[in-house]
Each structure stands twice: as structure tokens, then as C-alpha cells.
Amino acid sequence: MDLExxxxxxxxxxxxxxxxxxxVPILPGSILIIAALLAWALTVASIEGWVVFAxxxxxxxxxxxxxxxxxxxxxxxxxxxxxxVTIGVVLGIVGMFVIPVVGLVVGFVLGLxxxxxxxxxxxxxxxxxxxxxxxxxxxxxxxELALACLAGTTxxxxxxxxxxxx
Numbered sequence: 001m002d003l004e005x006x007x008x009x010x011x012x013x014x015x016x017x018x019x020x021x022x023x024v025p026i027l028p029g030s031i032l033i034i035a036a037l038l039a040w041a042l043t044v045a046s047i048e049g050w051v052v053f054a055x056x057x058x059x060x061x062x063x064x065x066x067x068x069x070x071x072x073x074x075x076x077x078x079x080x081x082x083x084x085v086t087i088g089v090v091l092g093i094v095g096m097f098v099i100p101v102v103g104l105v106v107g108f109v110l111g112l113x114x115x116x117x118x119x120x121x122x123x124x125x126x127x128x129x130x131x132x133x134x135x136x137x138x139x140x141x142x143x144e145l146a147l148a149c150l151a152g153t154t155x156x157x158x159x160x161x162x163x164x165x166x
Contacts, residue, residue: 007043008159011036015152022063022145024104025089026096030064030144033151040155044162052158056151063147067140074136080129084119085137088112109134 014036021027037056041049075082088111095107112133116126 004044007040008163011040011043011155012159014039015155018060019145019148019152022067022148023141026093030060030148030151033060033148037151037155040159046162048158048162048165052155056154059147059151059154063144063151066147067144070143071136071140074139075133078129078132078136080116080133080136081119084112084115084129085133087115088133 015033017027018029018032018036021029021032034057037053037060041053043049071085072082075085088108091111091114092104092106092108095103095105095110097103099106109130113126113130116129116133117123120126120129
């Protein structure tokens with residue numbers, strides 16, 4: 001089998017894992033997509049490869065930045081410390097191994113709430129700030145996911161064009 005075909009399949013798998021990584025914070029997400037696009041561009045060494053790499057990198061990078069900015073801005077507006085989200089992520093990772101399938105979400109939500117409860121000492125206020133943090137995190141994930149999918153779509157179109165013209 002040709003190296004270009006093999007690397008196209010491998011890069012496609014890496015892009016799929018990268019898109020999943022946007023939703024599951026253990027995987028590097030957008031960074032993995034950019035690395036896969038670079039590997040494909042280096043392998044095919046063509047105009048199509050470099051155009052796909054440039055467009056895909058801009059899209060994935062914008063998604064990464066948008067996710068961070070949207071989440072961070074919303075958390076700062078509500079005066080929710082990043083520590084609470086970090087504790088939620090850590091407990092989400094633990095929860096993923098303790099409770100199959102839903103452990104990541106359950107661990108994140110419980111960790112976030114527990115951190116806010118310890119900070120505010122009021123269950124109602126902790127619940128309110130936790131819900132705002134969940135909305136902010138969800139909005140950031142959705143923005144990054146949409147742009148990661150667009151980067152993946154750019155790659156699919158580039159692969160089609162490349163192999164149609166070779």
C-alpha cells in the first residue's frame with residue numbers, strides 16, 4: 001500500500017480522536033487535529049496538503065482560543081475561580097475510571113459543586129455558581145467542537161481533491 005494512503009487513514013483516525021478529545025478533556029483535541037493535519041501535509045507534500053494544513057490550523061486554533069476565551073470570560077464575570085473547574089476536571093477524570101460511561105460528567109459536576117460549596121459555604125450559592133460554570137464550560141466546548149469539525153471537514157475535502165487530481 002502507498003505511504004500516502006496509509007498516512008491519510010492514520011491522519012483521519014487522529015482527526016477523529018482529536019474531535020472526540022474536544023468533548024473528552026483527557027485527549028488533546030484541537031492540538032491533535034493540528035498535528036494530524038501537519039503530518040498529512042508533510043506526507044503528501046502538495047499544495048492541497050499545505051492549504052488544508054493552513055485552513056485547518058486556523059480553524060482548530062480559533063476553536064481552541066474561542067473555547068478558552070468564552071469559558072474564561074464567563075467564569076470571570078461570575079467570579080468563579082479556575083480552581084473550581086480544575087477540581088471538577090480532576091474528579092471527572094477519576095470518575096471516568098470509577099463509573100463507566102457517565103463517570104466523567106458525574107465526577108466533573110460533583111467536583112465543581114464540592115469546590116464551590118467549600119468556597120462559598122452556602123449550598124444554594126454553590127449550586128447557582130456551579131450551574132453557571134457548567135454553562136460556560138459547555139459553551140466553550142461547543143464552540144471548539146464546531147471549529148474542530150470544520151477543520152476535519154476541510155481535511156476531508158482536501159483529501160478528496162488531492163486524490164482526485166493525483
